[in-house]
Amino acid sequence: MKQNDIDALLMHHTTSEEGKIIVRLKGGDPFLFGRSRTEIDTLRKSGTPYHVVPNLSSCVAGPHYAGIPLTDPILDAQSFAVFSGTNAAGVGIGLQSKGIDWQNLDVDTLVFLMIGRLDKLDMLCRKLAESSPKWCNGTPCAVVRNAGRLSSQQVWRATLDTLVSTLKEDMGESTTTVSPAVLVVGPTAALDLVKQSD
16 A cells, blocks of 8 residues: 555544544554654644554664574674665665665664565665675574464575575575565574574
């Protein structure tokens, strides 16, 4: 559903359901890479009171459910950065013309949301490995699919140069997506602190 349609539906229900409480439930943090602003603007224009309930973003919850800390003093991983894997036009971060200076990005762990399409994931892994010695082909990475949905959560650990082939080997060569997914890149991605033994 497109955001304009969601806004219109929200407006319809808040103006036609007098006396009822309408809930717009979103997963994760409603302000992180979300479209909450347009929905709030819609409610404000109609004079409808609203309440925002903060939640934990999948950029943190996803890796944690997989046993991946985003920082770790033993690995000297002291910082992390979060990126959208796809921009508002649907273009993958690895293909965007206005690029990020990966070589000079002084951060220890990278987290990408909305990066489940394998063509976009492959392009991003290649771009990272080509752009900076910090993010070389052998850099550990992990994909967490359906984070927090314990019956369907899946985790794949690999390196930047083997991640997509690892996913296809496990899921089948014709696989084109692992959405919804969180990608973690950096030394902590190799860890599994949820598993009860080494």
